[in-house]
Amino acid sequence: MTDTLLSVRDLSVRFGGVLALNGVSFDVRRGEVFTLIGPNGAGKTTVFNLISRIYPPTSGEILWQGEVLTQLPPHAIAAQGIARTFQNIELFEHATVLQNLLIGHHTHRAAGFWADLLFTPAARRSELAARHKAEEMIELLDLQAHRDALVAGLPYGVRKVVELARALCSGPRLLLLDEPSSGLNVEETEDMAWWIRDIQSELGITVLMVEHDMSLVSRVSDRVLAMNQGQVLAQGTPAGVQAHPGVIEAYLGTVDDVASLRRAA
């Protein structure tokens, strides 16, 4: 399969007595928006943390363009073309927005320590290249007004966008978005939906995201995977997964549960 970008096979991870992921498998195809949904504690973020190698899987493997990703150290993931955002924004607080974006470009640095120390022409060129990339993203995501502002002073909604821009600055092929709309108001969520579409269609970046806002999910996703308690419940189109009885049960409970509630009332 040439169009499979990322392939997760039988992935399990155990934290002490908790089986956080239990035999999860899915494929992300090149150029699609693939969404993981599920109730809290389903293991969605755990999948992300396994892909970014923050912790190792207990069993199973992750294939990136046919190669095993689980052998690489965590800092080598960005160079593979996988960038991510975090559920609870992890920006560099005491740096400006521009500096944050430039750090996103780190893997493409062309000058080493000594060149930086002497600020040689090579270091200068590398800086300018990083700046060009950062400015592209500032343009794309309308961050011009905040370019020189410290992140610590920015409102939550803007930080979300800065984090997205920083991930894009690394020039990824796969973008992992951990709850891109959490904490955003209706208009900001609207913008986010447009941007995710833009990232997919204009930049040609494949998106794997975790999201709770079902209207956003159904608007931007090509395929959806529903999880509960570390296991895959259903996979398919947004509408198909939403109608799946197992998914409804995981979110709302069974028909019997509802009936028992009714009797009590």
Add this chain to the structure above:
Amino acid sequence: MRFLFKTDYRQDLSLARHSGHVFWYGLLLVCLLIAPGWASSYWIAQLGFVLIYAIAGLGLMVLSGYTGLLSIGHAAFLGVGAYAQAWLTSHGVPFVPALLAAGALSALAGVVVGLPALRVKGIYLAIATLAFGLIVEEVLARWDSVTGGNAGLPVAAPQLFGYVLEGPVAFYYLALAVCLLATLAVLNLLRSATGRAFIAIRDSEISAQSMGIHLARYKTLSFALSAALVGIAGALYAHKLRYISPEQFGIAQSIDLLLLVVVGGLGSVHGAFLGAIFLIVMPQTIVLAKDFLPPAIAQASGLQALVYGTVLMAFVLFEPLGLYGRWCKIRTYLELFPFYRQGMFRRQKAFQRSERLK
């Protein structure tokens, strides 16, 4: 208030952002260059100390202020640099190679401390560096054949290209040159990818890592660079005092360096200089103040330590950004007058910060 009109990305890369910077830093440099012409030799000697401490402060600033790694053992690197310089110059190595070797040896010591430090953080790292500081002090005291033990070691005046730099003025120019080079190097790093990687590690290790920053390499690099700068400062310190002994590089000196960066302002190059000035001026001020204090207080033995401790606590409580932060606030107040708001520099509340993954 100044409005910058930017037309080129290169403007943001230059060290002086606008003509005001060129003018004021140029004026400062000219004043420093002609200082021996108008200041007494006492003040020139003091200024020499300020420059040495500023270099050491820059070193600790890179580590604690920019990479976010706390160290209470940095006097050890000062000691390594000082003893290396003393030993090398007494064996006929010329000043410049000896200075570079002292820096390199100190950097090596930095790597040795840095490697175990990759596994510990925060207060545990502070304790590990404290232990390292004590070990080095002990080694300096016991390794008689090289360090002269507790009796100490005399150090010759620096010899540069056949000239012996006797007297405070010649030494002052030497320290000024080294300090300028060190500052330039640190500023260069901070405006490039390496410096940003340090800042990234300071603010969020987890996301620095997922941006492709090799945490172990950059932390070790930061330790090495920091130790090298402090080692170079130590080498100059040895020449300045002309006599070194182990107790000069003990815990008290480490605390002084920590005081320097905290009072100056963590995370600013200006802070290293303001802190150095503070550290040199403070004891003199205390001595002067003793004339006006009642004898019971003036003759108390722990007066200086008490004042230092109080100042450190006051800064941590009331001005965490240090002297440089205070200056930034004053400048912003004047620029925006009368629109300055109370909360403009207020730090983010702890509950708004995200929980860390590790």
